[in-house]
Amino acid sequence: MQDVNTCPSLSTFSNVAIRTIHSYFIKSASNITESIPSQYTEVAILGRSNVGKSSFINKILNAKLAKSSSTPGKTRLINFFQTIWEIEHKDAHSQQINRYRFPLVIIDFPGFGYAKVDKKQKQQWDKSLTEFLHLRNNIKLFCHLIDSRHRNLLIDREIRCFLESIHTDRECQILEIYTKSDKLPKNMLRNLQAQAKLDCSITQYNTKDLQKIYYAIATKSLGKHSL
Numbered sequence: 001m002q003d004v005n006t007c008p009s010l011s012t013f014s015n016v017a018i019r020t021i022h023s024y025f026i027k028s029a030s031n032i033t034e035s036i037p038s039q040y041t042e043v044a045i046l047g048r049s050n051v052g053k054s055s056f057i058n059k060i061l062n063a064k065l066a067k068s069s070s071t072p073g074k075t076r077l078i079n080f081f082q083t084i085w086e087i088e089h090k091d092a093h094s095q096q097i098n099r100y101r102f103p104l105v106i107i108d109f110p111g112f113g114y115a116k117v118d119k120k121q122k123q124q125w126d127k128s129l130t131e132f133l134h135l136r137n138n139i140k141l142f143c144h145l146i147d148s149r150h151r152n153l154l155i156d157r158e159i160r161c162f163l164e165s166i167h168t169d170r171e172c173q174i175l176e177i178y179t180k181s182d183k184l185p186k187n188m189l190r191n192l193q194a195q196a197k198l199d200c201s202i203t204q205y206n207t208k209d210l211q212k213i214y215y216a217i218a219t220k221s222l223g224k225h226s227l
Helices: 051-059 118-134 154-169 186-194 207-222
Strands: 019-030 042-047 078-090 097-108 139-147 173-179
Touching: 019 051, 019 139, 019 207, 042 051, 042 154, 042 173, 051 097, 051 139, 051 173, 051 207, 078 154, 078 207, 097 207, 118 154, 139 154, 154 173, 173 207
Parallel strands: 042 097, 042 139, 139 173
Antiparallel strands: 019 078, 078 097
């Protein structure tokens, strides 16, 4: 088993497979002062309330660790998860199988679109979340989850603009992933896939689609040339 720092660019690999080796919950935090120390590459998962965020996180962690609130938009905690992923590829010349492991911290952010709370509390939530996202420099990738049935909502456009403002300030990437694609009519699903959009189901993930998501997260968070 080799360390990911010795791993060549993913773009040079053939027959690549990525899988989750181990995942666990670390802690919850209400603001940046309560968060864990920055040690590994971090991937932030964001989206509006009820977009299927917990199901998505559990799938890439290969464990049922993320939990949904009974009242969407009410939970304001930021949840940290540690995961170890393994890249396996076959050398095109020697046919030797090489494996590389690397750690990631997955950060589950509260859903955008709030439950009924007073204005002062909402402003405090906004302030804490904005501060965290701007100051947490180890976040190298923002995964913006969008309901594939409602792709042009104002709240998603606002999230995108907000993430782009962070993107211009420091080195990080934005990845849009369209959830609940199993609920789309077949013609709309074909249209989504024809646009080369990453999509996922809330009821089932086939191996091919899951590998696309793993690959996109790995290359965008760690960088093709640093793997």
